[in-house]
Every structure is written in structure tokens, then in C-alpha cells.
Amino acid sequence: MKSSKNFSILRPFSHIYIEKDVLSHPITELILKKFPRSILIEIETYKEIFSRSKQNYKLQEMSRKLILAKKRGEFIYPGPPLCPNFGHHYFYYTTLILNCIFSCDYCFLKGMYSSAHIVVFVNIEDYFKEIDILLKKHPIYLSLSYNTDLMALEKIVPFFSMFMEYIDLKMDLIIEVRTKSAEYKILEKLKPKENVILSWTLLPKEIIKKFEPKTPNLELRLHAIKKALEYGWKVRLNFDPLIFIENWKEIYLRFIGEIFKEIEPHKIYDISIGVFRIPKDYFKRMKKIFTNEITLFPYEEDKKSLTYPYELRKEMIDFFLQNISTNIPNEKIFII
Amino acid sequence: MIFLITAFYHEAKPFIKYFKLKNFQCSKFEIFSNNNFILIISGEGFIKSAIATTFLLSKFKTVDKDIALNVGICGAKKKDFSKGDVILCHKIINHHSQKAFYPDILVNHQMKEGILESFLIPVKKNNLKGEIEGDIIDMEGAGFFESASVFLPPHNIHCIKIVYDFLDYKKIEKEEVSELIEKNIPIIENFINSLLELNIRVYEKPINEEKLKDIIEKLKNSLHLTVSMTYELEKYLKSYIIRKGDIPKEISEFFYIDVKNKKERKDYFEKLKKFLYT
Numbered sequence: 001m002k003s004s005k006n007f008s009i010l011r012p013f014s015h016i017y018i019e020k021d022v023l024s025h026p027i028t029e030l031i032l033k034k035f036p037r038s039i040l041i042e043i044e045t046y047k048e049i050f051s052r053s054k055q056n057y058k059l060q061e062m063s064r065k066l067i068l069a070k071k072r073g074e075f076i077y078p079g080p081p082l083c084p085n086f087g088h089h090y091f092y093y094t095t096l097i098l099n100c101i102f103s104c105d106y107c108f109l110k111g112m113y114s115s116a117h118i119v120v121f122v123n124i125e126d127y128f129k130e131i132d133i134l135l136k137k138h139p140i141y142l143s144l145s146y147n148t149d150l151m152a153l154e155k156i157v158p159f160f161s162m163f164m165e166y167i168d169l170k171m172d173l174i175i176e177v178r179t180k181s182a183e184y185k186i187l188e189k190l191k192p193k194e195n196v197i198l199s200w201t202l203l204p205k206e207i208i209k210k211f212e213p214k215t216p217n218l219e220l221r222l223h224a225i226k227k228a229l230e231y232g233w234k235v236r237l238n239f240d241p242l243i244f245i246e247n248w249k250e251i252y253l254r255f256i257g258e259i260f261k262e263i264e265p266h267k268i269y270d271i272s273i274g275v276f277r278i279p280k281d282y283f284k285r286m287k288k289i290f291t292n293e294i295t296l297f298p299y300e301e302d303k304k305s306l307t308y309p310y311e312l313r314k315e316m317i318d319f320f321l322q323n324i325s326t327n328i329p330n331e332k333i334f335i336i
Numbered sequence: 337m338i339f340l341i342t343a344f345y346h347e348a349k350p351f352i353k354y355f356k357l358k359n360f361q362c363s364k365f366e367i368f369s370n371n372n373f374i375l376i377i378s379g380e381g382f383i384k385s386a387i388a389t390t391f392l393l394s395k396f397k398t399v400d401k402d403i404a405l406n407v408g409i410c411g412a413k414k415k416d417f418s419k420g421d422v423i424l425c426h427k428i429i430n431h432h433s434q435k436a437f438y439p440d441i442l443v444n445h446q447m448k449e450g451i452l453e454s455f456l457i458p459v460k461k462n463n464l465k466g467e468i469e470g471d472i473i474d475m476e477g478a479g480f481f482e483s484a485s486v487f488l489p490p491h492n493i494h495c496i497k498i499v500y501d502f503l504d505y506k507k508i509e510k511e512e513v514s515e516l517i518e519k520n521i522p523i524i525e526n527f528i529n530s531l532l533e534l535n536i537r538v539y540e541k542p543i544n545e546e547k548l549k550d551i552i553e554k555l556k557n558s559l560h561l562t563v564s565m566t567y568e569l570e571k572y573l574k575s576y577i578i579r580k581g582d583i584p585k586e587i588s589e590f591f592y593i594d595v596k597n598k599k600e601r602k603d604y605f606e607k608l609k610k611f612l613y614t
């Protein structure tokens with residue numbers, strides 16, 4: 001065989017699959033306007049693409065496709081045991097989008113889903129209806145961005161802004177939006193909400209470079225946080241996951257210094273700390289496809305999940321806690 | 337390995353000539369091959385195509401990086417296409433079950449794209465009944481795709497169709513079929529090469545498994561490791577290689593230790609683990 005003259009990977013979203021039921025949904029139309037060159041393919045259900053057997057997540061990450069679908073069945077799920085509830089009894093999460101554009105090496109999504117393609121459930125109005133029903137029973141603490149990064153995808157689909165509009169005056173609903181995005185400009189146009197926590201995941205620059213090269217760098221994330229605080233938003237810092245790397249003590253010490261050089265600690269709403277952990281089944285699937293430092297670490301099993309050996313995780317948490325508690329009071333620290 | 341499935345000899349002939357394929361002895365099907373390609377002639381219809389695909393992919397024991405292509409002529413529903421256009425199908429529908437199949441198209445290519453709909457019987461304009469979603473029509477694609485999906489990942493299964501008529505043909509001219517396919521072989525070959533490059537990126541192993549196996553064997557013997565210890569050691573070694581690029585030279589110091597008892601074994605094993613994770 002001769003070598004390929006023109007080998008190149010197709011641009012992301014070169015193909016957009018659309019469920020027939022949502023072809024004329026306003027969100028579908030809004031998204032399609034942003035991708036005039038994409039090939040559009042009608043499908044019956046997103047599972048025809050997303051749940052095919054033998055898909056290769058690693059290859060699909062190189063050329064992700066977009067799937068526009070209608071969410072059916074459950075819209076709101078009880079909070080998963082590996083995620084913190086920050087003291088809220090009625091802890092839930094929701095999935096408006098499946099998968100994320102950032103492709104972090106340690107991300108559980110690589111093991112949770114068999115496909116790397118991004119599913120957007122366009123019928124956001126049905127989510128709002130379900131939340132309204134649940135709110136009649138009790139208050140809700142709702143995490144919006146566990147299975148994606150909603151703020152990072154705002155330019156493609158404005159779900160974050162739509163939620164901010166919906167949440168107005170719903171004081172029984174507290175929303176957490178996790179992100180690694182540096183897109184603070186969205187916040188310029190919105191009024192800060194008392195019942196919204198913008199929750200930035202931060203990692204040292206050495207770890208960002210090595211394990212999450214597609215994410216905004218630490219400086220950009222810190223700049224976005226500063227802006228969010230300046231505009232009056234509540235900001236949570238997630239030091240979750242803490243990732244083991246050679247010289248981790250030195251790296252994390254410098255990292256803490258860098259953060260609080262930029263951000264005034266008293267302005268932070270709270271923080272969470274947790275070492276890398278992943279459900280055993282997800283890890284098994286992830287390991288089949290990805291051979292890297294994350295998947296080859298000799299983890300220990302702890303409550304159906306895999307994590308660092310006990311001594312190491314204790315050492316990491318203690319070290320981090322000791323060094324961060326000089327900046328943040330204990331009552332604002334949640335350890336997972 | 338690249339598996340080619342065609343319905344007729346005249347669709348296969350240009351590939352046999354271009355890739356210099358030799359006849360492979362088989363009593364059930366006509367098969368031609370060389371070191372990189374195996375081509376099977378299935379016969380007409382998607383049942384025969386499914387049978388031939390299953391036969392081929394199970395007889396030659398596929399691995400995930402293998403590629404299966406169904407190549408052949410088709411009829412186009414509309415005049416958006418021209419005779420001789422080569423189409424990469426992004427949706428393949430079995431007209432009768434209404435089941436649809438989707439390949440993962442991840443690499444750039446020089447073909448047009450379209451929807452293929454497969455029928456059990458030859459379709460002509462005057463016998464078209466009901467709605468047809470496909471841009472192009474054939475009799476094999478859906479059978480091939482459903483079968484190949486059992487064996488291979490969706491980025492390595494593709495239907496490539498060449499427009500022969502506009503559902504208005506009277507007789508299929510065999511030589512003309514061969515000519516149309518022959519003209520498009522460079523485009524198809526380029527696509528195959530792109531798929532091969534894509535696969536290299538994911539299936540190439542970063543670890544020299546033989547060298548690793550040899551070292552594990554030596555350590556297992558010198559330290560009298562149990563099965564679970566050996567398994568754990570493999571994880572530590574792989575992790576070290578990924579982080580540092582190779583196995584540490586100093587590991588040879590552990591090759592010549594002859595442990596005397598369980599305690600000594602445990603101590604050396606812990607020492608080895610610590611050495612591999614600092």
C-alpha cells in the first residue's frame with residue numbers, strides 16, 4: 001500500500017445527527033445556524049449512534065460528532081455517592097449534555113459512555129417542568145454540569161444562560177455549575193444569582209499540561225474566577241481530583257501559592273478537596289482504550305471504586321489541607 | 337487486514353487487477369487475496385452479502401484495526417449525483433426492516449456523502465413504492481454493514497458506492513461497471529490509507545510487551561512471586577514505563593536475588609514496588 005497523500009482528521013462536529021422529533025425545535029435551529037458546513041443526518045434516537053457496540057472513544061475524541069436529541073424518561077437524578085452534597089439533603093444532578101469537549105485523561109466519562117460524541121438534549125423546557133414539580137415537594141440542590149462542562153459549551157448551546165433566566169426568584173433551588181472554562185464573558189451579560197454557585201475545578205499547571213491539555217490554562221481559569229467574583233457571583237473552588245504526579249508536594253505547594261496570589265481567600269464561598277477516584281466498572285472500560293499514566297497507576301479498591309493506596313491518599317489530603325487551611329477557614333472546606 | 341466485499345465479479349475485477357490479488361482456494365465463495373487484502377464475491381442481495389461478510393470475517397479472525405469495505409454500483413434517486421460519482425455512505429438503511437446503520441466517519445476523504453437504502457429486489461423508478469429516504473439504492477449495503485458490525489468498530493466499516501444509473505437502467509453492462517470502479521480506485525485507496533493511519537494512532541501499543549514479559553518472568557523467578565504479586569508487579573512496571581519511557585536499568589539488581597522465605601519475599605517485593613513508584 002502507498003501511504004495516504006492527504007491524511008487528516010475531520011473537524012469536530014463535521015457531522016450532526018438529529019433525532020427526527022427535534023428537527024424543528026428552536027434549540028436545534030439555533031445550534032445548526034452555528035454549523036452551516038456540517039453534514040446533517042436524521043436519526044430515530046440518539047442511541048442509534050451513541051450506544052453502538054465496539055466504538056472507540058479515543059478515536060472519536062479526535063473528531064467528535066454532535067447529536068441533537070430529545071430527553072425522555074428521567075430528567076433529574078439523585079446525587080451519586082462519589083460526589084459531595086455540600087451538606088444539602090436533597091442533592092440531585094441533571095444531564096442536559098452527555099460528554100465534554102475537554103478530554104481530560106482522568107475523566108470518568110471515558111469509562112461511563114461507550115461513545116465520545118456529544119449528545120445535546122434540546123428539550124430544556126421539559127427539564128424546567130420536572131424541576132418545577134420536584135420543587136413543590138421540597139427544596140433542591142442541583143448540580144448541572146457533572147457529565148459535561150456547560151459553561152464551556154455556552155457558545156454552542158446557551159443552556160447556562162437559559163438556566164440562569166429560569167432560576168430567577170426560585171430561592172428553593174440552589175444550582176452548582178462545575179466548569180474548567182475561562183469564558184467569563186457570559187457572566188458580563190447576566191445578573192449574579194444568590195442561589196447559583198459557580199464551581200471551578202483547579203489543578204496545578206504541570207497537571208493541566210500533562211493530563212488535560214485541551215482545557216484553559218490555570219492563569220485563564222484564575223482570571224475568569226476573579227472576574228466572576230468581581231461581578232458578584234458565588235465561587236466554589238474544586239481541588240477534586242487531586243492527582244498524583246512526581247514531585248507532587250512541591251507542585252501543589254506552588255499551586256496553592258499561585259491561586260491565593262491572584263484570589264482573595266475570603267471571597268471564596270467554599271472549597272472541596274478529593275483525590276482521584278473512579279467507579280471500578282468505568283475504569284475497566286477506560287483502561288481498555290487508553291494506555292497512559294492514569295490508567296496504569298496501581299490503584300486500590302475502595303467501596304466499589306478505584307483510588308490511590310490509603311497511605312498516599314491520606315498523605316495527599318493531609319498535605320493539601322494543611323497548606324490550604326492557612327487561607328481558607330475549616331468550616332468552608334469539604335473533604336470527599 | 338482490509339476486507340473487501342463486492343456483489344459481482346465485475347465489481348471485484350478492478351481491485352483484483354490493481355492490488356494483484358490471487359485466487360484463494362475456497363469451496364463456498366470466490367475469494368482473492370494478497371498480504372494486505374482479502375476480497376470476497378458475495379452474490380446479489382443483502383442476505384448473500386451478510387452471509388459472505390460473516391463467513392469472511394469469522395474465517396480470517398478479525399482484530400479491531402481491520403477494515404471492511406463494501407464496494408459496488410448503485411442507483412441514484414435524484415440527479416444530484418452524476419454517473420460515476422463515488423459516494424461514502426453515512427447512513428445505511430435496510431428498507432424492509434427500517435433498521436439504520438451509521439459508520440463513524442472520522443477522516444477527510446475525496447468522496448461525496450449520502451444515504452444508502454438497501455432493497456431485496458432490484459428497484460426501478462416505475463416500481464418505487466412508498467417513501468424512500470436513501471439518496472442512493474443498492475441490494476447489499478445493509479446486509480454487509482449489519483454483519484460487519486458484529487466484528488469491527490464503526491470507524492472501520494464503510495459502504496462505498498459508485499453511481500451507475502438513475503433507477504432507469506435496461507441492462508447492466510459488465511465492462512462498464514468495471515470501468516467505473518477502476519476509475520475510482522485511487523480515491524478508494526486513498527481513503528483506505530487514511531483509515532490505516534487513523535488506526536495506527538490508536539492501536540499502536542506504547543509498551544514493548546515481549547521485553548516486559550521477559551523482565552516479569554525473571555523477577556517472578558528470583559523473588560518467587562505469587563500469581564497476585566506477579567499481576568501487581570506488571571501494573572507497577574507498565575506505569576513506570578509510561579511515566580519514564582523505559583524499564584529502569586537498576587531493576588536487574590533484583591534478578592539475582594534468591595529469596596529464602598515468605599518474609600524475605602514480601603520485603604523485597606515492597607522494596608521493588610517502592611523503587612518503581614518513586
